[in-house]
Amino acid sequence: MNSLSLSPNLEVWFFIAQKPLFLLEAANGQTANVINGKSIARAIRAEIANEICRMKETIVKSPGLAIVLVGGRRDSRTFIRVKLKACEEVGITTYVEEFPEECTEDEVLRVVSRLNNNPSVNGIIVQLPLPQHVDEERIVNFVSPEKDVDGFHPLNMGNLAMKGREPLFIPCAPKGCIELLLRSGVEIMGKRAVVVGRSKIVGLPTSLLLQRHHATVSTVHSFTKNPEQITSEADIVIADVGIPNLIRGSWLKPGAVVVDMGTNQVQDPGVDQGFCITGDVCYEEAIKVVSAITPVPGGAGPVTIAMLLSNTLDSAKRAFEFI
Amino acid sequence: MNSLSLSPNLEVWFFIAQKPLFLLEAANGQTANVINGKSIARAIRAEIANEICRMKETIVKSPGLAIVLVGGRRDSRTFIRVKLKACEEVGITTYVEEFPEECTEDEVLRVVSRLNNNPSVNGIIVQLPLPQHVDEERIVNFVSPEKDVDGFHPLNMGNLAMKGREPLFIPCAPKGCIELLLRSGVEIMGKRAVVVGRSKIVGLPTSLLLQRHHATVSTVHSFTKNPEQITSEADIVIADVGIPNLIRGSWLKPGAVVVDMGTNQVQDPGVDQGFCITGDVCYEEAIKVVSAITPVPGGAGPVTIAMLLSNTLDSAKRAFEFI
Numbered sequence: 001m002n003s004l005s006l007s008p009n010l011e012v013w014f015f016i017a018q019k020p021l022f023l024l025e026a027a028n029g030q031t032a033n034v035i036n037g038k039s040i041a042r043a044i045r046a047e048i049a050n051e052i053c054r055m056k057e058t059i060v061k062s063p064g065l066a067i068v069l070v071g072g073r074r075d076s077r078t079f080i081r082v083k084l085k086a087c088e089e090v091g092i093t094t095y096v097e098e099f100p101e102e103c104t105e106d107e108v109l110r111v112v113s114r115l116n117n118n119p120s121v122n123g124i125i126v127q128l129p130l131p132q133h134v135d136e137e138r139i140v141n142f143v144s145p146e147k148d149v150d151g152f153h154p155l156n157m158g159n160l161a162m163k164g165r166e167p168l169f170i171p172c173a174p175k176g177c178i179e180l181l182l183r184s185g186v187e188i189m190g191k192r193a194v195v196v197g198r199s200k201i202v203g204l205p206t207s208l209l210l211q212r213h214h215a216t217v218s219t220v221h222s223f224t225k226n227p228e229q230i231t232s233e234a235d236i237v238i239a240d241v242g243i244p245n246l247i248r249g250s251w252l253k254p255g256a257v258v259v260d261m262g263t264n265q266v267q268d269p270g271v272d273q274g275f276c277i278t279g280d281v282c283y284e285e286a287i288k289v290v291s292a293i294t295p296v297p298g299g300a301g302p303v304t305i306a307m308l309l310s311n312t313l314d315s316a317k318r319a320f321e322f323i
Numbered sequence: 324m325n326s327l328s329l330s331p332n333l334e335v336w337f338f339i340a341q342k343p344l345f346l347l348e349a350a351n352g353q354t355a356n357v358i359n360g361k362s363i364a365r366a367i368r369a370e371i372a373n374e375i376c377r378m379k380e381t382i383v384k385s386p387g388l389a390i391v392l393v394g395g396r397r398d399s400r401t402f403i404r405v406k407l408k409a410c411e412e413v414g415i416t417t418y419v420e421e422f423p424e425e426c427t428e429d430e431v432l433r434v435v436s437r438l439n440n441n442p443s444v445n446g447i448i449v450q451l452p453l454p455q456h457v458d459e460e461r462i463v464n465f466v467s468p469e470k471d472v473d474g475f476h477p478l479n480m481g482n483l484a485m486k487g488r489e490p491l492f493i494p495c496a497p498k499g500c501i502e503l504l505l506r507s508g509v510e511i512m513g514k515r516a517v518v519v520g521r522s523k524i525v526g527l528p529t530s531l532l533l534q535r536h537h538a539t540v541s542t543v544h545s546f547t548k549n550p551e552q553i554t555s556e557a558d559i560v561i562a563d564v565g566i567p568n569l570i571r572g573s574w575l576k577p578g579a580v581v582v583d584m585g586t587n588q589v590q591d592p593g594v595d596q597g598f599c600i601t602g603d604v605c606y607e608e609a610i611k612v613v614s615a616i617t618p619v620p621g622g623a624g625p626v627t628i629a630m631l632l633s634n635t636l637d638s639a640k641r642a643f644e645f646i
Contacts, residue, residue, distance in 0.1 A: 137488065154481030154488065161484045161531065162477060162523040165460065190546045192553075198534065200485040208484065211521065211542060216553065218541035219534060223513045230515075230539065 033292040035184050035259075041302035044179065045090055048309050052091040055322055063316030064093040065123040065149065065308075066115045070108060070134060071101035076127045083125075086305050092312055095121060105134050109142055116144040122319055123149030123312040128201075146318070149311040151175075152201060161208050168318075169311050174206040176303035177238060177259050178213060184292060186236065186257050189214040194231045196220045196247060196280070197240035202261050206238050227251070239280035249285030258286055258293040261300045356615040358507050358582075364625035367502065368413055371632050375414040378645055386639030387416040388446040388472065388631075389438045393431060394424035394454045403450055409628050415635055418444060428457050432465055439467040445642055446472030446635040451524075469641070472634035474498075475524060484531050491641075492634050497529040499626035500561060500582050501536060507615060509559065509580050511536040517554045519543045519570060519603070520563035525584050529561050550574070562603035572608030581609055581616040584623045 056062050065087055067080055080096070087094045097111045108126075115121050124147045130136050145155045151171035159167035181188060193215040197203035203219070210217045215236065220227045231237055231251045237258045239247050244264040252258065262280030279296030286293050294300055317323070379385050388410055390403055403419070410417045420434050431449075438444050447470045453459050468478045474494035482490035504511060516538040520526035526542070534540045538559065543550045554560055554574045560581045562570050567587040575581065585603030602619030609616050617623055639645070 154485060155478050156481070157484055158477030158479070158481030161480050161527060163521060163527065164523065165477065190548050192548075198486060200487065204484060204486065211544075214544070214546040216541065216543060216547040218539065220539060221534075221537070223537040224539040225513050225515075 032287040035294045037299040041306040044306040049090040066095040068126045070099040122316040172307035175307040191235040193236040194234035195238045203240040241280040245282040247281040255291045355610040358617045360622040364629040367629040372413040389418040391449045393422045445639040494528045495630035498630040514558040516559040517557035518561045526563040564603040567601045568605040570604040578614045
């Protein structure tokens with residue numbers, strides 16, 4: 001490979017395609033540790049599969065997860081396929097309830113009600129976004145908090161926020177983010193953390209969860225006047241913005257740890273599907289500055305899915321009183 | 324008065340005793356604006372009283388607030404007395420449910436249930452703290468979210484945290500804090516705010532609420548390594564620590580705005596009752612640095628009570644469908 005014949009960006013992409021991710025570090029001559037989300041997720045899935053085996057052997061029961069899909073969005077179908085496959089692999093029984101785009105809110109509520117009352121279903125997820133004419137808040141609030149494995153019910157969110165309370169479920173992406181940090185040996189307590197973004201399903205609950213782990217948390221968002229300066233003071237940076245490569249190397253403190261929760265489709269005529277997935281952090285610049293970083297893809301994504309399995313298992317254990 | 328004959332501290336206290344608070348500014352030769360919580364609260368109470376008059380005239384109904392008190396704590400009795408008096412003055416009907424210290428959890432739950440179902444009661448507050456043998460979480464969660472005028476129910480807290488959601492009630496102290504800022508002409512959007520403390524009834528919801536107003540919020544707490552440095556970067560500082568005079572002048576950026584939510588009893592043999600009430604901020608040092616500050620007492624406290632009245636009125640308006 002003659003690197004001179006390629007632009008710097010293409011070179012990196014080519015490089016990623018050729019080498020396993022964990023080798024990036026040495027090959028780039030950087031000290032950054034690439035946090036391998038795929039392998040961490042694999043380890044978590046193995047632990048979950050073991051627990052489900054033990055459950056089946058002991059009480060002849062297994063966890064069940066129901067997914068409610070309204071409308072035919074292609075990205076939603078892809079996400080659901082990934083979740084179903086992950087469930088199957090660890091031994092979680094799945095149920096899919098599909099509605100056409102033009103269904104009514106009441107039809108969805110009736111099915112959620114049935115799932116709430118079905119003892120074989122331990123977790124219910126309503127795939128978001130819903131079509132405009134269906135009230136997301138009403139549907140999400142209608143999911144039983146005891147089966148809210150996405151952790152999006154305001155009751156679970158409130159208990160996540162409140163010191164001394166325990167939510168039944170923590171949203172999967174934030175829970176996965178902490179898991180990535182802990183399993184990579186990153187200390188959270190007393191560290192300065194900046195969460196860039198404050199979405200109600202990722203950024204906000206991640207801030208709350210980091211605070212529960214005793215980090216000093218600042219939240220940076222579109223109204224923040226000097227996001228670069230604030231972010232550059234952080235020991236831990238969590239990105240949840242939805243803007244590819246927003247966070248440049250200059251935003252990061254040398255030695256910081258970065259978890260990139262962004263998954264942005266960026267046009268790329270060089271690949272078959274016409275786009276590639278990139279994060280919110282400019283990876284090529286960041287690895288020259290930070291001490292550890294998650295790649296996109298292969299970082300936060302797989303661990304988020306693993307947390308959905310973990311929440312479903314926890315819910316089943318509670319319902320079946322299986323310790 | 325010969326100031327040379329007094330120690331600096333005594334001098335200040337003597338001075339406070341002699342002059343109305345709003346004169347402090349000029350008399351000290353400082354530019355700090357003393358945010359007069361008493362007068363802001365008075366204005367809010369007048370608005371509420373007007374609305375209740377209009378309600379009585381229009382639909383011949385008035386808001387009702389029930390207070391549940393368990394045990395005989397003297398401070399709880401004082402707080403309740405203040406709340407009852409404030410209700411009476413604006414035309415809110417009050418109900419007090421008192422239990423002896425040794426009552427059972429079920430007895431309290433039964434009364435809360437009765438209040439939940441009583442259409443004359445629009446707001447229910449359970450005076451905290453409860454005796455050790457009564458499960459606070461269970462009681463607070465049992466209050467109907469539609470009557471939770473303290474805003475402590477996790478459902479309301481979750482909806483406060485989540486962007487795009489609207490809680491039925493915002494906790495009184497945080498709501499009062501924002502009211503103090505807005506009525507003093509302090510812009511919140513885009514400003515850097517530091518909340519010192521993360522209690523579930525003051526610090527945490529204040530952080531969430533400031534974020535809803537688009538401040539860039541950092542939360543500082545006992546695990547924070549450099550609280551002084553972080554606090555000194557803030558345009559707005561909210562103190563909720565419970566340690567008298569913790570926040571010194573050196574913690575504050577020149578021109579910052581400070582809301583002191585602390586109410587600490589400090590021994591003072593010089594006064595009749597043997598103690599005085601001080602905040603978490605060293606007021607004498609702060610007024611030399613900041614552009615505006617709330618005193619303690621007479622700052623956040625009166626506005627917190629006014630917000631309880633406001634929440635109760637809002638609840639009654641919703642229940643009676645009175646616009």
